[in-house]
Amino acid sequence: MGPSLFAEAGFDERQEKEALVALSMAPGVGPGRIRSLVARFGSAAAALQAPARVLATVPGIGPQTAAAVAAFDGHAAVTEQFERAERVDATLVTAWDPAFPPLLREIYDPPAFLWVRGTLAEADAKAIAIVGTRRATAYGKQVAYDFAAGLARHGFTVVSGLAYGIDAAAHRGALEAGGRTLAVLGSGVDRIYPARHARLAQAIIEQGALLSEYALGAAPDAPNFPRRNRLISGLTRGTLVVEAFETGGALITARLALEQNREVFAVPSPVHSRAGVGSNRLIQQGYARLVLSVEDMLAELGLILDEPPDEPAPVPPPALDPLERRLYDALDDTTPVHIDTLCTRTGLDPSTALVYLLNLEFKGLVRQMAGKQFFRA
Structure with a gap:
């Protein structure tokens, strides 16, 4: 540049x-x-x-x-x-700099500059935001992860806000698919919030960037986040709402995306799910397009899909002892399985199953979701 x-x-x-x-x-x-x-x-x-x-x-x-x-x-x-x-290897990118995200220049109230930890790339002009509740269900986290991974495999940068729940799942999905992801903070880029996401933030820096318009050292004060959300939607061609309660930041981001003339998508949630009432309402009221796959989203955007790379040949897991193998074979690659169901499938008691599942986690073969649900990594 x-x-x-x-x-x-x-x-x-x-x-x-x-x-x-x-x-x-x-x-x-x-x-x-x-x-x-x-x-x-x-x-x-x-x-x-x-x-x-x-x-x-x-x-x-x-x-x-x-x-x-x-x-x-x-x-x-x-x-x-x-x-x-x-001290934190952050740089200032001004609105007059060629590296400044071009889509962000187009919104009504773009920042005059961004503090950046990591790198901005021309590829980030092809970006989608994934947002949702911090109190996400296992279903919502899995959907966010899968959509982010799919978008990353098609060459899209995934943008979110580093929060618990849907945001974190989206960042991890993009990272683990080998893609780029940007996290927009409501604090200074040297104040990681929540602090428990410090390791995730470091991974984002290595495969994308942390961004903020707030001064370094700025605390994550509540009024910062609605304003931060305009940057999440403004950086992208469209915003996907995965799970949202009746009120919350994800709905604010969706509204801002509409004001910025960007597309809004939503994944349907079960009708009895309180965590998905807001996203279901977006669909019902015509503010968001219902999507069931990454391909649905990109077709709505009228984008030509990059062919994802050929799936690598499955690598057999390393040698497992008989109980580890029994548990591993009882798990699914995409749908989390509850510990009680695993015990029924394997004939193991919960305490024994949890010990061997922990061994499988250490070997990188199993991931645990909230509520003692597991699936193959």
Whole structure:
């Protein structure tokens, strides 16, 4: 990718990035006002040097905001941001940089910059968001995982929010299929939330990126997440809602996707599932297209499918002792099986079965879902 527009215009790249961060710290200045200031003065650095009376003439910048920009005295805080970024190997990608996600430029209120840990790629222009409840069922997690893996095999980047439940399952599905995935945070990229997803976040950095418009060190405060959700939908061609209660962040993301003129899809849930009421309503009310497979989604988008790579020949599991083999043969490749059902199939008592299932997990042959349900890895 080539240099940013600022570099082409002869501005110092580091100085310009520092100025953009400084503007974002000035009271009353958000992404829209930053864009207005840059459009008027040609750069953020020039806007910071302008007197208040001139700043006040910029559309959308009133006297109070102009005074706040002209009086900005937080350069130590700006320096601290870049020091924090260096410690976690984060970079600042501005809206004027060729690396900035092109689909995100098209939304009504794009960020002026993103903090990035990992890498952005041209392939990320072909992205789908997968969202849903944190309190997902085993069914919802499996569906999210399968759709993400399928999308990854077709060359799509999977975007989600690193939360428990559907988000985590979607990220893992993309990663384990060898694809790219982006996680958009409602905190600074150096504040992994939830903290238990630190290892997952590291894997995402290695096969994609963590993104945030919030300052490094920013806490995962509740008001951040609805605003964060516009980036999840804005980065993608469409949003898939897997499971959603009657209210929640996934429905906010779906609404934002519709406002951004992006497609919304939903997977149906069982009619008695409280976790799927919101996603079922999206389908019922015509806000989301019902999909049962990745191919359904891509057909709705009118996209030409990349042929997924040939499935590798099945690799026989390593030598197993008789009880491990009995359990392994009683499991399914895709549908989780409850421990009680496994005991019925194998004639083992639950405590013995769990010991040998744990052995199979250590060998990477079995995965455990919530509620003591298992399937072959």
